[in-house]
Amino acid sequence: MDNETLKLRPRAYLDPVRQLLLEPSLRRAVVLLGPRRVGKTILIRHLIADLLKSGVNAQRIVYVEMDHPLLHGQSLDSLIQQIETVAPDGEGARYLFFDEIQSHKDWEKHLKPLVDHRPDLRILVSGSAAAALKRQSTESGAGRFTDFLLPPLTFSEYLDLREEPAAIREEYHNRYVLDDITLLNEQFVDYVNYGGYPELALSAVVRSNPERFVKSDIVDKVLLRDLPQLYGIKDIQELNSLFTLLAFNTAEEVSFEQLSQRSGVGKQTIQKYIEYLEAAFLIQRVFRVDQDGRRYQRERNFKVYLTNSAMYTGLFGARKPDEAEFGHLVETALFAQRFHEGARLNYARWGSQDSEVDLVESSQFLKPTGALEIKWSDRYVDKPESLKGLMRFISKNRLPLAWASTRSRFGKKDVDGAEVRQWPAAVLAFHYGASAVRGRLADFDAQVSGFTG
Known part of the structure; x- marks a missing residue:
């Protein structure tokens, strides 16, 4: 975890995003929308730090930078299968964070089955092309995704x-x-x-x-x-x-x-x-x-x-x-x-x-x-x-x-x-x-x- 990032004061929107992520009855993935560099990744890191402080085992938290060059050409399906081997099943929730998800085609179709069939997973995805992401999450994931827009600083x-x-x-x-x-x-x-x-x-x-x-x-x-x-x-x-x-x-x-x-x-x-x-x-x-x-x-x-x-x-x-x-x-x-x-x-x-x-x-x-x-x-x-x-x-x-x-x-x-x-x-x-x-x-x-x- 980047200590310099965590020194930054969290934005006012940290608490509502945390509540969306942790509420088990919602059974939805959180889609964190917003332009580049408004603090989406920083907010995710604050969320992860809070999970660790609350006693969640680090092996049950997965963060993936989806626009990393090493992931180009790799399907989201195969990536999720690899995550399964690294973070095996166990008691309690597991947390998946996919940052800059728009770089992967049909991301919502791959995540939808996880939302439907894996109540143990808490999933948050973020992306910068906000309107395109919102359209995809609305059309392909009705009832499965909750959008949260993070605007520039007021x-x-x-x-x-x-x-x-x-x-x-x-x-x-x-x-x-x-x-x-x-x-x-x-x-x-x-x-x-x-x-x-x-x-x-x-x-x-x-x-x-x-x-x-x-x-x-x-x-x-x-x-x-x-x-x-x-x-x-x-x-x-x-x-x-x-x-x-x-x-x-x-x-x-x-x-x-x-x-x-x-x-x-x-x-x-x-x-x-x-x-x-x-x-x-x-x-x-x-x-x-x-x-x-x-x-x-x-x-x-x-x-x-x-x-x-x-x-x-x-x-x-x-x-x-x-x-x-x-x-x-x-x-x-x-x-x-x-x-x-x-x-x-x-x-x-x-x-x-x-x-x-x-x-x-x-x-x-x-x-x-x-x-x-x-x-x-x-x-x-x-x-x-x-x-x-x-x-x-x-x-x-x-x-x-x-x-x-x-x-x-x-x-x-x-x-x-x-x-x-x-x-x-x-x-x-x-x-x-x-x-x-x-x-x-x-x-x-x-x-x-x-x-x-």
Whole structure:
């Protein structure tokens, strides 16, 4: 066991994953999903360390790194047979951990009989091409697999794992005490540039060369290996060029026509590649709605966000808070907190140039329930009515409350019966991130109760 790994504080999701693994009545394998380097392997190692501390015999624990070169070409069936000889039957549960399982074809078909016929086995598999894995586990293993998505670090997790001085703290549910906005903004700038990946956030060595960590260890492995293996992509350079273009334009509106002209790749191919990049959790599309919050029937434009703003640093270098690009990274970071909270997000644009809203949240019936305009500036605090698109949207949809981010100031104003609250982007990021973690844990408790009740 890697002692350096175990020195890292476990993420908040360790307890729910442990409960899924250890609960005998579930009779399901756990599928731990998420992008590369968000801490799936670290979480598995923490689980193994906990098992050993609780007295489980090490011979009853098997960890397999499935993308190891020595395992290429070996079937999962034969691997499991070898495991049987190394870890023979006996009293009590046995624990199998298969890391980066997507590198093996039809993994779910091989694991399904084990789940069905071996109640003594506790199985956890992990993989980076999250959407593809989720599709496979849902279609081929109905009732046999439980998916658990591990997202990049939220801002609140980042501060907790780094044990930063408490510039902000949650006094009780959704009530915060802000002690030092200057310090919090420094921490937020650091998070925007480096914070989504635990190793990049916590290791000075890794942070000294983020380009190597992000590009070589994350982007290249996904673009050059994972996606070509999963989807049979032949022209890897096309895929890489498109991703680089999308990453550089994170938080901006694009279209298939525009992307085709700028990349030289056909529109149909671009559409497929974007779906693949979403499956690997590198990007996320957000679709446009009109002033009533309705999707356009023939909409060609959409926004693309990196799922983790630290990817931008790895590709193009860190940005200072006064650089023009930093505003897009702030929007990317705030989007990521809300997206991982499970919010249904679109953006609104209609009519004139001033008629747009950065993020619109909708109910399950697609009715607008919230609006957020993202600024990295304090210039609108005293004149929120200058946020014309936001004002028009909340008036049209009769929203009682809307939000706008600032750089360092708070503001609140009633405009035509609606309350517009302006909070620093760092405070909003902390709030959204804390809510995302809390919501995920609450959803998990409800899910487990449903399984075991």
